[in-house]
Amino acid sequence: xxxxxxxxxxxxxxxxxxxxxxxxxxxxxxxxxxxxxxxxxxxxxxxxxxxxxxxxxxxxxxxxxxxxxxxxxxxxxxxxxxxxxxxxxxxxxxxxxxxxxxxxxxxxxxxxxxxxxxxxxxxxxxxxxxxxxxxxxxxxxxxxxxxxxxxxxxxxxxxxxxxxxxxxxxxxxxxxxxxxxxxxxxxxxxxxxxxxxxxxxxxxxxxxxxxxxxxxxxxxx
Amino acid sequence: xxxxxxxxxxxxxxxxxxxxxxxxxxxxxxxxxxxxxxxxxxxxxxxxxxxxxxxxxxxxxxxxxxxxxxxxxxxxxxxxxxxxxxxxxxxxxxxxxxxxxxxxxxxxxxxxxxxxxxxxxxxxxxxxxxxxxxxxxxxxxxxxxxxxxxxxxxxxxxxxxxxxxxxxxxxxxxxxxxxxxxxxxxxxxxxxxxx
Numbered sequence: 511x512x513x514x515x516x517x518x519x520x521x522x523x524x525x526x527x528x529x530x531x532x533x534x535x536x537x538x539x540x541x542x543x544x545x546x547x548x549x550x551x552x553x554x555x556x557x558x559x560x561x562x563x564x565x566x567x568x569x570x571x572x573x574x575x576x577x578x579x580x581x582x583x584x585x586x587x588x589x590x591x592x593x594x595x596x597x598x599x600x601x602x603x604x605x606x607x608x609x610x611x612x613x614x615x616x617x618x619x620x621x622x623x624x625x626x627x628x629x630x631x632x633x634x635x636x637x638x639x640x641x642x643x644x645x646x647x648x649x650x651x652x653x654x655x656x657x658x659x660x661x662x663x664x665x666x667x668x669x670x671x672x673x674x675x676x677x678x679x680x681x682x683x684x685x686x687x688x689x690x691x692x693x694x695x696x697x698x699x700x701x702x703x704x705x706x707x708x709x710x711x712x713x714x715x716x717x718x719x720x721x722x723x724x725x726x727x728x729x730x731x
Numbered sequence: 732x733x734x735x736x737x738x739x740x741x742x743x744x745x746x747x748x749x750x751x752x753x754x755x756x757x758x759x760x761x762x763x764x765x766x767x768x769x770x771x772x773x774x775x776x777x778x779x780x781x782x783x784x785x786x787x788x789x790x791x792x793x794x795x796x797x798x799x800x801x802x803x804x805x806x807x808x809x810x811x812x813x814x815x816x817x818x819x820x821x822x823x824x825x826x827x828x829x830x831x832x833x834x835x836x837x838x839x840x841x842x843x844x845x846x847x848x849x850x851x852x853x854x855x856x857x858x859x860x861x862x863x864x865x866x867x868x869x870x871x872x873x874x875x876x877x878x879x880x881x882x883x884x885x886x887x888x889x890x891x892x893x894x895x896x897x898x899x900x901x902x903x904x905x906x907x908x909x910x911x912x913x914x915x916x917x918x919x920x921x922x923x924x925x926x
Contacts, residue, residue, distance in 0.1 A: 533897060535767045536905030565817055596857050596904070597773060597810040598819055721769040721812070 546689035573611035580617035635673035640684035757918025780806025821853035861899035
């Protein structure tokens with residue numbers, strides 16, 4: 511083999527060697543229970559109910575009451591949860607027609623009278639609740655999901671805006687499919703949320719929820 | 732005072748006469764960009780994308796030339812999990828290679844190059860949340876030419892290049908190392924004839 515040919519062969523062999531190798535994905539084992547555990551119907555034991563928005567449902571349509579700067583808080587919460595995913599598993603958009611919404615967000619009105627599972631969150635300055643209309647027997651989630659974020663402090667309270675922002679992100683976490691609370695106060699999905707953004711554990715929990723087959727079937731009105 | 736100007740002009744004219752330049756269109760395909768595991772395996776892949784290539788070269792020795800080649804490609808990319816594909820948007824790439832080329836036999840020439848590739852997603856989201864990366868690129872290829880007009884040759888080119896892919900967002904999330912990505916392209920175009 512001539513000199514130039516040998517050099518070319520060595521270069522190509524070097525290139526081929528460099529062309530091998532794969533990215534190493536992290537092990538996402540740090541997560542909490544996101545599913546809703548309810549008494550089994552019928553019979554003893556429990557049912558573990560899980561949900562995530564299907565790709566075909568995206569973007570999720572969200573109607574938000576124009577009060578207490580809630581549209582901005584909800585828009586921010588959408589961005590935060592969209593950014594939690596690597597493969598665009600969740601996307602949402604604000605809509606102007608509440609009758610066409612998958613999620614309805616109210617600011618300041620407590621919901622009552624629904625046959626629902628309530629997932630409350632509270633802080634000194636504000637409180638939030640997500641109502642899920644779930645028929646455990648038929649494993650159906652009836653839309654819309656209803657969210658309320660209510661101020662509990664005067665409008666000039668310095669902590670109110672922060673509280674509304676993080677509580678909205680928390681409640682939207684329920685609306686995307688995290689149907690339980692984290693036991694860790696460092697997570698946005700802690701019962702009494704204190705941090706302003708989802709933690710790595712929140713993100714990994716959301717990812718797990720979206721890559722596990724849901725047990726709840728969505729029913730639209 | 733006029734002499735340097737005349738010499739420069741003469742040099743520039745000679746340089747222009749020896750400059751080879753070309754443009755081609757074609758298609759490029761790439762191997763898997765990301766391999767992840769979320770309960771089951773997820774593969775992020777680019778679609779076969781239309782490509783535009785442009786380049787120019789100058790003689791380095793009687794048989795070899797040195798040149799720059801730039802390519803632009805734009806196509807879709809998606810995530811596949813358990814046979815189900817999810818559209819992730821549009822992904823453009825731009826590459827620039829500084830290379831050498833020389834004759835093999837007849838109208839066939841080899842080419843080797845080093846340079847970079849820029850990923851330019853339509854949206855800063857998902858794996859590109861922190862933007863598209865620039866990665867080191869190495870490539871090789873073959874060119875075949877056939878005179879078709881007085882001043883122009885038909886040029887058919889095949890290219891192979893590779894780089895190691897990752898993004899700031901993947902690294903932020905704990906992905907380590909990088910994915911070896913191979914690209915293969917086939918293109919056809921016109922090159923200025925140097926006879």
